[in-house]
Amino acid sequence: MKKTLLIISLLLSPFILMLVSIAVIIGITLLILMSEEKPNYENITLSEFGENEIPSEFIPIYQEAGEKYAVNWLILAAIHRVETNFSTNVNTSSAGAIGHTQFLVCTWLSWNYPSCSTASRAIYTNPEIISKYGGYGVDANGDGIADPYNIEDAIHSTANLISHNLSMINDIRQAIFAYNHAEWYVNEVLGFAEAFSGGYIPVDGRIIEIDGETAWMVPHTKNITSEYGERWGTQHKGIDIAGGGDLGKPILAFMAGEVIYSQWNTGGYGYLVIIEHENNLKTYYAHLQKQGIKKGTKVKAGQVIGYMGSTGNSTGPHLHFEIRKADTPVNPRPYLAHWIGTEPIK
Numbered sequence: 001m002k003k004t005l006l007i008i009s010l011l012l013s014p015f016i017l018m019l020v021s022i023a024v025i026i027g028i029t030l031l032i033l034m035s036e037e038k039p040n041y042e043n044i045t046l047s048e049f050g051e052n053e054i055p056s057e058f059i060p061i062y063q064e065a066g067e068k069y070a071v072n073w074l075i076l077a078a079i080h081r082v083e084t085n086f087s088t089n090v091n092t093s094s095a096g097a098i099g100h101t102q103f104l105v106c107t108w109l110s111w112n113y114p115s116c117s118t119a120s121r122a123i124y125t126n127p128e129i130i131s132k133y134g135g136y137g138v139d140a141n142g143d144g145i146a147d148p149y150n151i152e153d154a155i156h157s158t159a160n161l162i163s164h165n166l167s168m169i170n171d172i173r174q175a176i177f178a179y180n181h182a183e184w185y186v187n188e189v190l191g192f193a194e195a196f197s198g199g200y201i202p203v204d205g206r207i208i209e210i211d212g213e214t215a216w217m218v219p220h221t222k223n224i225t226s227e228y229g230e231r232w233g234t235q236h237k238g239i240d241i242a243g244g245g246d247l248g249k250p251i252l253a254f255m256a257g258e259v260i261y262s263q264w265n266t267g268g269y270g271y272l273v274i275i276e277h278e279n280n281l282k283t284y285y286a287h288l289q290k291q292g293i294k295k296g297t298k299v300k301a302g303q304v305i306g307y308m309g310s311t312g313n314s315t316g317p318h319l320h321f322e323i324r325k326a327d328t329p330v331n332p333r334p335y336l337a338h339w340i341g342t343e344p345i346k
């Protein structure tokens with residue numbers, strides 16, 4: 001009996017070995033195939049701003065077009081936002097751009113079509129004519145016309161054009177630049193796209209200032225109104241940056257780190273965010289307009305963490321900013337030298 005078992009197992013072992021090798025080969029092939037998959041933008045998590053700002057009915061359209069043309073759908077949402085404020089203003093522009101994403105008729109129909117700019121609607125919405133002449137307009141909803149005033153057609157056509165630009169230059173900045181030849185436009189679109197995805201760039205597309213590992217916390221002003229140190233007989237533990245009429249404007253994380261505190265503070269700080277950084281540093285952002293970014297969030301330098309306010313012990317909108325080294329407040333000036341120098345205000 002034992003002998004038979006031995007013979008069977010000896011006979012089987014090469015077979016099992018072969019099965020194992022096949023399984024390994026299949027596994028490796030699958031891994032390679034998966035790693036070569038085209039970029040997947042389906043699992044983008046929206047920032048709070050993105051969730052509040054992007055009308056939810058458009059999201060499936062952006063996603064479908066993004067997937068079809070391999071374009072980050074947040075770029076499509078951002079273009080839609082910048083072009084027509086999510087279709088709340090679809091008037092023809094002074095340059096003659098039309099529809100939900102403001103195409104020139106010639107770009108939609110094709111610049112190769114004779115006197116494209118004066119083509120009738122029946123002509124420029126005809127998918128056969130468009131494809132014959134190589135335009136970018138597409139009929140995405142399958143109603144037989146490629147209509148810049150149909151939201152699906154417009155978003156898909158935008159994706160089509162961006163995708164074409166990307167295939168030529170493979171650089172999203174330049175691809176957007178080719179959509180509308182202006183640097184401000186590129187900055188605004190990318191600003192919105194990043195704000196939608198994680199609040200990395202302030203909401204109105206202003207350029208944030210990042211230098212190496214640090215960002216200036218208050219993009220709209222460098223007006224220092226109070227220094228660290230002795231003040232009215234007490235110790236001022238941080239530096240004040242005034243917002244003037246800038247109530248509600250974004251406040252950014254000074255450095256990358258983790259939010260370890262974000263709530264109302266009864267000690268006079270009002271709504272306070274504390275971020276823990278490397279090297280035993282913490283930064284404090286006080287008097288925020290409302291509760292800041294969630295505790296536990298890992299932030300990048302320059303990420304929006306709250307909005308300028310005047311909550312707690314405060315006489316007007318400003319950011320009270322502290323740097324603590326080993327939990328002891330230190331003068332932030334040396335850390336901020338790149339942004340505001342080291343010379344204290346009088």
Ligand SMILES: [Zn+2]
Nearest residue numbers: 238239240320
């Ligand atoms: Zn202060």
